[in-house]
Amino acid sequence: MIELKPAKRLPRFDISKIYSKVLDRPIAGNTGNSLAMTQRMIHIDSPLFVREERLKDGEDVTSIFDRQGPLALEIGCGTGDFLLQMARLHPEVNFLGTDIYNKGCYKTCRKADLAGVQNIRVVRMEARHLLSNHIRRESLQAVYINCPDPWPKKRHRRRRLINSDFLQLLLYCLSPGGRFYFCTDFADYAQGVAELFPCQGFRNQLPEPFVNHLEGYPSSKYMERFRREDLPLYFMVQSKDREYRLEYLEPPPVPSPFRKPAEQRGIWAETT
Ligand SMILES: C[S@@+](CC[C@H](N)C(=O)[O-])C[C@H]1O[C@@H](n2cnc3c(N)ncnc32)[C@H](O)[C@@H]1O
Numbered sequence: 199m200i201e202l203k204p205a206k207r208l209p210r211f212d213i214s215k216i217y218s219k220v221l222d223r224p225i226a227g228n229t230g231n232s233l234a235m236t237q238r239m240i241h242i243d244s245p246l247f248v249r250e251e252r253l254k255d256g257e258d259v260t261s262i263f264d265r266q267g268p269l270a271l272e273i274g275c276g277t278g279d280f281l282l283q284m285a286r287l288h289p290e291v292n293f294l295g296t297d298i299y300n301k302g303c304y305k306t307c308r309k310a311d312l313a314g315v316q317n318i319r320v321v322r323m324e325a326r327h328l329l330s331n332h333i334r335r336e337s338l339q340a341v342y343i344n345c346p347d348p349w350p351k352k353r354h355r356r357r358r359l360i361n362s363d364f365l366q367l368l369l370y371c372l373s374p375g376g377r378f379y380f381c382t383d384f385a386d387y388a389q390g391v392a393e394l395f396p397c398q399g400f401r402n403q404l405p406e407p408f409v410n411h412l413e414g415y416p417s418s419k420y421m422e423r424f425r426r427e428d429l430p431l432y433f434m435v436q437s438k439d440r441e442y443r444l445e446y447l448e449p450p451p452v453p454s455p456f457r458k459p460a461e462q463r464g465i466w467a468e469t470t
Contacts, residue, residue, distance in 0.1 A: 239300055240300055240301055240304045242300075242303060242304045242307055242320075244304075244307035244308065244310075244311050244320075245311075246307045246310050246311065246318055246319055246320055247303060247304075247307045247319075247320050247321075247322075248262045248319050248320065248321050250321065250322065250323060253321070253332050255331065256331060256332075257332060258332055258333060258334040258337070259294055259319070259321070259328075259332045259333060260292075260334065260337070262294075262319050262321075263292045263317075263319060265292070267290060267291060267292045267317070268290065268291045268292065268339040269291070269292050269294065269337055269338055269339060270284070270288075270291050270292070270293050270294070270338065270339050270340040270341070270342070271293075271294045271295075271296065271328075271333070271338055271340070271341050271342070271371075272284070272293065272294070272295045272296070272341075272342040272343075272344070273296055273325040273341065273342070273343045273346070273359070274296070274297055274325070274343060274344070274345075274346050274347075274359075275295030275296065275297050275302065275303075275306050275320070276297060276299070276302045276306075276344075276345075276418060276419055276420065277302055277305040277306060277309070277419050278295060278302070278305055278306025278307075278309045278310065278318075278320075279309070279416075279417065279418050279419045279422075280342065280344055280416050280417065280418035280419075280421075281293055281295040281306060281310075281318060282306070282309050282310055282313060282315060282318070283416035283417075284342070284416060285310070285315045285317050285318045286313070286315060287416070288317075289317055290317075291317060291339065292317055292319070293317055293318045293319070294318075294319050294320075294321065295318065295319070295320045295321075296320070296321050296322070296323050296325060296328050297320075297322060298322060298323070298324055299322075300322060303320050303321075303322045306318075306320050307320050325359060326359075326364070326367065326452045329367050329368070329370075329371050329449065330367065330449040330451075330452065331449075333371045334371075335370060335371070335444070335446075335447075335449075336370070336371070336372065336373045336374065336376075336444065337371065337373060338371045338372050338373060338376050339373055339376050339377070340376060340377045340378075340379065341368060341371070341372065341376070341377070341378050341379070342379045343359065343360065343378075343379070343380050343381070344379075344380075344381045344418040344420065344421060345381060345382060345383055345418060345420035345421060345424075346358070346359050346360070346382065346387075347359075348382065348383075348384035348386075348387050350384065350386070355390070358387060358390070360380065360387075360390075360391050360394070361394070362394055362397070363450070363451075363452045363453060364452060365394060365397055365399075365400070366446075366450045366452075367449060367450055367452050368438075369399045369400070369438060369442065369444065370444060370446050370449050370450055371449070372438040373438070374438055374439075374440040374442070375437055375438060375440050376437065376438045377403070377435060377436070377437045377438075378400070378434075378435070378436045378437070378438075379412075379415070379433070379434070379435055380433070380434040380435075380436075381412075381415075381418075381421060381431055381432065381433045381434075382431070382432050383420065383421075383424040383429055383430070383431055383432070384432075385430070385432065387432075388408055388432035388434075391434060392407040392408055392434065395407065395434075395436065397436075398442070399438060399439055399442040400436040400437070400438060400439065401436065401437050401438075401439050402434075402435070402436055403435040403436060403437050404433075404434065404435050407434065408432045408433055408434045409432075409433050410430050410431060410432065410433070411431075411433070412433040412435070415433065
């Protein structure tokens with residue numbers, strides 16, 4: 199078992215600051231925060247970028263790729279470094295990146311365009327909204343989440359993306375045998391996610407609940423940054439049990455982690 203050392207904290211951006219800096223309007227899957235409606239937005243004219251309007255409510259994302267193929271999703275792709283490497287390593291796979299950060303989507307598309315990589319598409323959507331509304335049942339070969347916002351304050355922990363409700367949504371979207379890769383620099387987050395397992399429907403693919411090094415796994419921008427600082431990373435790999443019988447015909451509801459006005463309180467699938 200690996201000893202968990204609390205990571206020395208680097209200055210990190212706060213999601214609420216991102217919202218107020220880069221959003222000109224609420225995005226699909228509005229997290230419930232009061233979003234600034236003005237502010238700078240970088241226009242993205244890359245053919246790899248798929249505007250949310252293009253995806254009709256309930257339309258699944260396979261239509262945005264111009265070919266059939268296994269589908270993999272990176273949630274919170276940031277500036278696209280990981281996604282680009284994965285797309286090059288696995289040209290047969292269709293990679294979808296999503297991020298709520300407009301500038302991140304812009305940079306991801308720009309890098310992929312400059313590299314001439316074709317098997318990437320980028321959407322700017324809240325992850326749970328995307329999974330609940332635009333991913334077909336049991337259609338994802340893999341889901342990658344690298345260095346998600348750690349929400350370090352105790353009172354904010356329920357805002358963390360990965361929790362038991364989220365795992366149920368993943369089980370709905372992952373194909374049998376599909377993999378869930380998770381990496382964090384934050385010991386407390388790693389511990390919290392490790393405690394969600396064993397979870398019915400998932401099988402650990404590692405000898406330990408998590409490891410500090412995952413051979414052949416490309417680095418994201420944040421992972422690189424933490425490595426440079428000699429800070430530990432925690433990797434988890436779970437796969438969806440091939441024997442698992444999915445009970446849901448529709449995506450399971452994921453409660454919103456954010457406080458909302460009473461009339462809007464409810465579940466993601468209904469409120470977004
Ligand atoms: C700390 S950054 C890490 C970026 C990248 N994965 C990396 O490792 O370099 C977290 C990213 O997740 C995005 N993000 C946070 N919550 C999200 C959500 N609910 N849905 C989609 N993206 C989200 C943020 O905008 C940010 O770009």
